[in-house]
Amino acid sequence: MSGPSTYEPKYAAERWLDKRLPIVRFGVDFMAFPSPRNLNYWYAFGGILTLCLMSQIITGIILAMHYTPDVNLAFDSVQRIRRDVQFGWLIQPMHAVGASMFFLAVYVHMFRGMYYGSYKNPRELLWIIGCLIYLVMMATGFLGYTLPWGQMSFWGATVITGFFGAIPVVGESLQQWLLGGYSVGNPTLQRFFSLHYLLPFVIVALVALHVWAVHHVGQNNPIGIDPKTKEDTLPFHPFYTMKDAFAIGVFMMIFALFVFYLPDALGHADNYQKADPLKTPPEIVPEWYFLPFYAILRAVPDKLLGVILMFAAIAILFILPWLDTAKVRSMRFRPVTRWFFIIFILAGFILGWCGARAPDDVAIPIGEGGLTFKWLSRIATFYYFAYFIPILPIMGWIEKTKPVPDSITKAVLSGDA
Amino acid sequence: MLKMFTKTIAIASVVMFSLFISAGLASAAAAGAKPDKQKWGFKGPFGTYDRPAMQRGYQVYREVCSSCHMLEQLSFHHLADKGAPFYDADFPNPNDNPVVKAFAKDWEIEDVDQDSGDPITRPGVPADGFPHIYPNAIAAAAVNGGAIPRDLSLIIPARGGGADYLYALLAKGYVDAPDGFVVGDGTNYNTYFPGNQIAMAQPMFEGGVEYSDGTKASVEQMSKDLVEFLAWAGDPKMEVRKKTGFGAFLFLFIFVLLLFMTYKEVWRNVKH
Numbered sequence: 001m002s003g004p005s006t007y008e009p010k011y012a013a014e015r016w017l018d019k020r021l022p023i024v025r026f027g028v029d030f031m032a033f034p035s036p037r038n039l040n041y042w043y044a045f046g047g048i049l050t051l052c053l054m055s056q057i058i059t060g061i062i063l064a065m066h067y068t069p070d071v072n073l074a075f076d077s078v079q080r081i082r083r084d085v086q087f088g089w090l091i092q093p094m095h096a097v098g099a100s101m102f103f104l105a106v107y108v109h110m111f112r113g114m115y116y117g118s119y120k121n122p123r124e125l126l127w128i129i130g131c132l133i134y135l136v137m138m139a140t141g142f143l144g145y146t147l148p149w150g151q152m153s154f155w156g157a158t159v160i161t162g163f164f165g166a167i168p169v170v171g172e173s174l175q176q177w178l179l180g181g182y183s184v185g186n187p188t189l190q191r192f193f194s195l196h197y198l199l200p201f202v203i204v205a206l207v208a209l210h211v212w213a214v215h216h217v218g219q220n221n222p223i224g225i226d227p228k229t230k231e232d233t234l235p236f237h238p239f240y241t242m243k244d245a246f247a248i249g250v251f252m253m254i255f256a257l258f259v260f261y262l263p264d265a266l267g268h269a270d271n272y273q274k275a276d277p278l279k280t281p282p283e284i285v286p287e288w289y290f291l292p293f294y295a296i297l298r299a300v301p302d303k304l305l306g307v308i309l310m311f312a313a314i315a316i317l318f319i320l321p322w323l324d325t326a327k328v329r330s331m332r333f334r335p336v337t338r339w340f341f342i343i344f345i346l347a348g349f350i351l352g353w354c355g356a357r358a359p360d361d362v363a364i365p366i367g368e369g370g371l372t373f374k375w376l377s378r379i380a381t382f383y384y385f386a387y388f389i390p391i392l393p394i395m396g397w398i399e400k401t402k403p404v405p406d407s408i409t410k411a412v413l414s415g416d417a
Numbered sequence: 418m419l420k421m422f423t424k425t426i427a428i429a430s431v432v433m434f435s436l437f438i439s440a441g442l443a444s445a446a447a448a449g450a451k452p453d454k455q456k457w458g459f460k461g462p463f464g465t466y467d468r469p470a471m472q473r474g475y476q477v478y479r480e481v482c483s484s485c486h487m488l489e490q491l492s493f494h495h496l497a498d499k500g501a502p503f504y505d506a507d508f509p510n511p512n513d514n515p516v517v518k519a520f521a522k523d524w525e526i527e528d529v530d531q532d533s534g535d536p537i538t539r540p541g542v543p544a545d546g547f548p549h550i551y552p553n554a555i556a557a558a559a560v561n562g563g564a565i566p567r568d569l570s571l572i573i574p575a576r577g578g579g580a581d582y583l584y585a586l587l588a589k590g591y592v593d594a595p596d597g598f599v600v601g602d603g604t605n606y607n608t609y610f611p612g613n614q615i616a617m618a619q620p621m622f623e624g625g626v627e628y629s630d631g632t633k634a635s636v637e638q639m640s641k642d643l644v645e646f647l648a649w650a651g652d653p654k655m656e657v658r659k660k661t662g663f664g665a666f667l668f669l670f671i672f673v674l675l676l677f678m679t680y681k682e683v684w685r686n687v688k689h
């Protein structure tokens with residue numbers, strides 16, 4: 001798919017270098033990468049995610065110069081950053097809001113892949129590497145949220161590490177090993193900081209594999225058929241560099257809106273209060289990007305079962321390529337499954353809503369006593385899993401798909417792409 | 418079809434964001450009465466702090482609250498930073514600001530004698546932090562009937578209701594308990610405090626301070642001024658952040674427009 005290299009060294013020095021280390025050739029071929037000509041804006045999120053990762057690393061390294069991972073000093077050191085460090089008032093919210101933006105982008109990116117069937121042959125590994133990135137991102141986000149050592153940092157860490165305690169037999173010792181003690185304390189904070197600094201670079205390595213895989217198998221596209229002729233593709237540069245740059249610019253405006261005008265909107269007020277191990281906050285809620293999984297965890301009465309379900313909700317993403325049995329990739333040609341997919345997204349939002357509310361509060365006032373968040377999250381959890389098994393495999397066998405265009409160019413010219 | 422997909426996601430995202438944000442606010446206020454919304458000059462995209470109000474607010478803090486509550490995140494020199502209540506352009510170095518120097522001198526700071534190494538106390542200087550009032554949390558609780566007077570420098574960001582909550586708590590909350598409500602020993606009824614029983618007795622009364630600018634010191638006025646001061650104390654870089662944000666948006670807007678035009682130009686001859 002990447003095609004033969006088109007690079008021709010022009011000068012003696014370039015030829016000398018090309019023979020020994022074809023790094024310029026690599027760059028030139030990278031930019032000339034043939035991309036389907038019908039990619040829409042949902043395909044800009046890969047570029048947006050790259051920007052997010054770079055922004056997190058750069059702001060994070062600067063924060064780490066001023067941050068102190070000690071239970072007595074961490075909270076105040078973040079305040080020092082926001083108040084006294086040159087441009088700390090900008091860098092700290094960029095990092096905190098940036099984490100939310102990163103997850104916003106990754107969710108769109110994943111839903112995009114699910115809608116256009118980008119996980120199917122030959123892109124299974126590409127998808128799995130993506131799931132790994134998501135997993136490591138979640139770990140990084142969780143560890144990072146602990147660092148400012150506010151009330152939510154502390155109690156969130158306590159609740160989440162508590163999940164490991166639910167594992168039979170080894171749970172308790174595993175939990176103590178993770179925490180470095182019987183409860184969340186200074187050893188926990190120090191190791192969380194160390195790992196929070198490490199994991200982003202693991203993400204960088206995984207992203208390199210991810211991009212390598214994309215370049216090997218080629219990009220999928222909104223109609224999900226392979227490019228057949230040269231006409232079906234355009235060189236990455238300048239066509240998609242410019243389209244992505246525009247999309248990144250728009251994304252930066254949303255990012256800036258939150259950083260400058262709503263820096264606290266995505267956080268929790270309790271985290272402006274120093275961690276107090278003796279005072280449990282009235283409610284413990286994780287960051288918004290974990291809420292759907294938190295809702296799944298709380299949907300069942302048994303703690304261990306909840307933990308298993310929560311991990312299963314992520315694990316099932318890894319085997320998605322083999323659960324979807326359809327030959328046609330894009331949902332555009334799958335009139336019924338498309339609706340199942342849209343309901344799946346809705347279920348995700350509903351789970352997020354449930355995760356933010358107390359389980360026994362009434363969500364929808366119908367019937368006697370109304371539908372509580374607990375029951376709503378049970379319904380949504382059930383659908384979440386039902387989408388993967390059995391809806392996807394069965395629909396793949398029985399659904400009558402719409403006719404797929406012959407080629408990307410034909411579809412583009414007839415206005416169907 | 419794509420349009421529908423786009424629309425579904427767009428609508429769903431908007432719904433999700435508003436839900437989460439409102440969920441946060443709603444649950445934070447659930448335990449006490451919901452405070453009324455007040456007009457604050459520091460809200461909104463062009464909001465700024467009211468300097469005379471902040472100065473009066475500091476006076477109220479100093480004269481009424483500072484015996485029990487500290488300002489943990491502030492040093493005296495912060496009061497004279499650019500954008501702070503007592504900023505004076507003649508003294509770009511806040512440590513030279515005479516007003517703040519005088520404030521600092523007013524406090525006793527624990528230190529170590531430079532010759533003998535003995536513990537001493539000396540008058541404060543602008544570089545000092547606001548001193549701790551109690552040696553530790555146990556001591557704080559012991560003299561306050563078991564409740565701890567919190568740090569006030571972050572009280573507004575740390576409460577879901579923010580400025581409106583603080584104003585309501587101080588200016589409107591201390592009323593007689595409704596019939597049948599038993600107020601516990603050493604606590605006071607307050608409409609807006611979670612659980613409605615607060616260990617702090619009503620701290621402010623009409624004329625509790627004497628403002629030098631002639632403003633009448635009603636409880637409402639003092640509460641408003643305090644909120645203005647504490648809002649600044651919680652987010653001292655708000656003004657510079659919003660101002661920079663405006664510039665950033667202007668830049669981004671032009672930049673994105675240019676990118677869009679370049680994109681259109683590059684794709685001009687390609688049907689897609």
Ligand code: HEM
Nearest residue numbers: 056057060061063064067096099140141144145147148200
């Ligand atoms: C995958 C990328 C990253 C994600 C998703 C992420 C996420 C987060 C989150 C959610 C917080 C808590 C922010 C708050 O509520 O105030 C945080 C804090 C922090 N992060 Fe990161 N981070 C990433 C990369 C990095 C990197 C590369 C570094 C340093 C090399 C870093 C250093 C820090 C430090 C020092 C803090 C504590 C200071 C603070 O809370 O503002 N982060 N991070």
